[in-house]
Amino acid sequence: MAAEPKPEILAAFQAAKGFMPVREGLALHAAATEAAALGLPLLEVGTYCGRSTVLLAAAARDAGVTALTVDHHRGSEEQQPGWEYHDPSVVDPEIGLMDTLPTFRRTLHRAGLEDHVVALVGRSPQVAAVWGGQLGFVFIDGGHTDEHANGDYEGWAPKVADGGLLVIHDVFPDPADGGQAPYRVHRRALASGAFTEISVTDSLRVLRRTGTGI
Numbered sequence: 652m653a654a655e656p657k658p659e660i661l662a663a664f665q666a667a668k669g670f671m672p673v674r675e676g677l678a679l680h681a682a683a684t685e686a687a688a689l690g691l692p693l694l695e696v697g698t699y700c701g702r703s704t705v706l707l708a709a710a711a712r713d714a715g716v717t718a719l720t721v722d723h724h725r726g727s728e729e730q731q732p733g734w735e736y737h738d739p740s741v742v743d744p745e746i747g748l749m750d751t752l753p754t755f756r757r758t759l760h761r762a763g764l765e766d767h768v769v770a771l772v773g774r775s776p777q778v779a780a781v782w783g784g785q786l787g788f789v790f791i792d793g794g795h796t797d798e799h800a801n802g803d804y805e806g807w808a809p810k811v812a813d814g815g816l817l818v819i820h821d822v823f824p825d826p827a828d829g830g831q832a833p834y835r836v837h838r839r840a841l842a843s844g845a846f847t848e849i850s851v852t853d854s855l856r857v858l859r860r861t862g863t864g865i
């Protein structure tokens with residue numbers, strides 16, 4: 652049976668600001684728990700306010716590994732003022748730009764998980780370029796344009812260890828359900844021959860690294 656988060660972790664996840672539905676969150680936590688057994692760090696692209704990070708951090712803590720989470724904390728295109736997912740409460744009034752880092756830090760503090768997470772504040776391709784190690788798990792939930800989704804895949808997928816997991820959020824085969832960039836990256840990962848799909852939960856796809864060739 653898939654590992655379920657402890658009730659206090661599920662409560663912290665549900666209380667956090669963010670975009671991950673519960674069903675997908677449970678699947679994300681189960682995948683992170685499985686991958687953490689490899690003994691390597693878990694990495695997320697797209698921290699936002701820490702909703703999904705809570706689940707990765709709990710899985711990391713339980714396995715004695717570290718969760719890494721990457722975000723420039725200035726928000727994606729669709730989160731900017733005037734766009735569908737904008738939240739004015741995460742704008743820094745002094746400079747007039749989004750800053751989700753303080754809310755993220757409060758989320759982790761409230762969940763009691765600060766010691767299990769390293770927050771990497773910067774642009775995903777730039778952070779990937781200086782991260783030399785292997786990862787047991789990579790969760791892609793950053794920018795949803797082709798440029799950003801491909802940048803995340805190219806930067807981080809090659810660092811997934813053999814047997815590790817690559818998880819992609821917001822994969823919508825039907826354009827009527829949502830943007831297509833994560834779906835195209837999902838297809839690219841499968842076409843590479845390096846990844847095999849092992850589970851589908853709504854828009855969350857879990858792939859295992861089973862080969863080379865990225």
Ligand SMILES: C[S@@+](CC[C@H](N)C(=O)[O-])C[C@H]1O[C@@H](n2cnc3c(N)ncnc32)[C@H](O)[C@@H]1O
Nearest residue numbers: 669670697699703722723726727774775793794
């Ligand atoms: C959809 S939100 C992440 C949602 C989060 N995983 C959750 O569960 O609520 C996407 C995040 O990716 C970040 N982002 C977008 N493009 C990025 C890039 N190129 N580098 C770093 N972060 C990026 C945005 O700042 C935003 O916080």
